[in-house]
Amino acid sequence: MEGRIRVDRTRARHIPPGQxxxxxxxISHYGPVPRYRPERWDFKVTGAxxxxxxxxxxxxxLAGLPRDIALADLHCASGPTSTGHEWYGVAGRALAEAxxxxxxxxxxxxxxxxxxxxxxxxxxxxxxxxxLATHHNGEVLTAxxxxxxxxxxxxxxxxxxxxxxxxxxxxxTGDRLGFWESxxxxxxxxxxSGLRYAHEETPAPRGDATRA
Numbered sequence: 001m002e003g004r005i006r007v008d009r010t011r012a013r014h015i016p017p018g019q020x021x022x023x024x025x026x027i028s029h030y031g032p033v034p035r036y037r038p039e040r041w042d043f044k045v046t047g048a049x050x051x052x053x054x055x056x057x058x059x060x061x062l063a064g065l066p067r068d069i070a071l072a073d074l075h076c077a078s079g080p081t082s083t084g085h086e087w088y089g090v091a092g093r094a095l096a097e098a099x100x101x102x103x104x105x106x107x108x109x110x111x112x113x114x115x116x117x118x119x120x121x122x123x124x125x126x127x128x129x130x131x132l133a134t135h136h137n138g139e140v141l142t143a144x145x146x147x148x149x150x151x152x153x154x155x156x157x158x159x160x161x162x163x164x165x166x167x168x169x170x171x172x173t174g175d176r177l178g179f180w181e182s183x184x185x186x187x188x189x190x191x192x193s194g195l196r197y198a199h200e201e202t203p204a205p206r207g208d209a210t211r212a
Contacts, residue, residue: 019081034113047170050100060148072154075191092130111167118178
């Protein structure tokens, strides 16, 4: 399998506030597991791209983009944290380099099957640990965990890691909310800051988006 170890975002013996360590990899999602139909499947980068054009792939592996590997834990907003995850796919940063956003873009919307969505800051999409994953621990993702393509944003709660990913939309405004965000979950959802719900205080912006 091609790729290189880019970043290790596991934190031995430490988990975010309010989380509990669990064994295995719990399955959590809203709605049914979609059926993958390769003849109908595509992935798009749309919205405010730098050149005004939409990019499209019919291959879940996003042919032509570099592959990477990242090690990172997952944190569900309901409390479980699972560890031991190795992700393989295309880094979010590589996607943004291949299809640059317009200069005014600061946020994106990640779209999954059935119109599911999650809003992100552009800096979350391009963070070192963000992946558009096709494989987990050396195996192709299972349907329940997002096959054929899943967004993985480990420093945010799991509702930001959209399964069955179909599009990234570049936004010129930051006031659009995704599925869970419009139902009271925090628009940022940063796990290490404990930002689960919209009523919780949002920290001041930081200059370093790489997150040590």
